[in-house]
Amino acid sequence: MEKTQKEKNELWEWIKALLIAFAIAAFIRYFLFTPIVVDGDSMMPTLEDGDRMIVNKIGGLDRFDIVVFHAPEEKDYIKRVIGLPGDHVEYKDDQLYINGEPIAEPYLDPYKAQLTEGNLTGDFTLQDIEPKIDVIPEGHVFVMGDNRRFSKDSRHIGIVNQDEIIGRTNIIFWPINEIKIVK
Structure with a gap:
């Protein structure tokens, strides 16, 4: 017993x-x-289709963070934060301007080096995308994919409510031969 x-x-x-x-x-x-799996080529050459990453759900957002968010199409997107609340975003002659100041995007250099003609990013202003606003409102961000010619991002879906953001990501853990931290 x-x-x-x-x-x-x-x-x-x-x-x-x-x-x-x-x-x-x-x-x-x-x-x-x-964990998340990158689906598509919108973040090439930084991220490739099928990369597996860790999404960090804690902490705030900084410019150029790579984030995962719920898109309007009932799908999660992975993009880079370009504009923060209070920013005026503009692109002219393949140069990013935030509040009228030119901002370097070194993560695009490998992709720009591959171009044989034209610009990677077409010209636009925030008003071209969101005619009723001059600056990104509080609680929202402007996001873009690194593969600017083939990315469905804030230029198409508009600014993103921060409540829709799942988290930041910068660690690729699979495939194993490509484990790295991306910026």
Whole structure:
């Protein structure tokens, strides 16, 4: 009889340990970090189709962070934050201007080097995209893919509400031969 009680206690301890482990894993995935798979070429050459990344759900946003967000098409997009609240965004002659100041985008240099003709990014102003606003409103960001010629981003879907952002990402963990931190 004593052996059976001991076995029941041991089984109960294993069940509790497994339940706690699942609860911790669910908490981490839901509130802190989650994996994603890059789908498409809109972030080339920085990210490639099929790259697997970790999304960090904690912390604020900075210019040029790569973020994952819920897009209007009921799909999650991965893009780069270009404009923050209070910014006026403009592109002219393949140069980004934020509030009238030219801003370097070194992450685009490898892609620009591959161009044989034309500009990577066409000219536009924030008013071309959102005619009723002069600057990005509080709680919103302007995002673009690095593959500017083939990216569906804020130039097409408009500014993104920060409530739709799942998190930031910069760690590729698969394929294993390409593990790296991207900027």
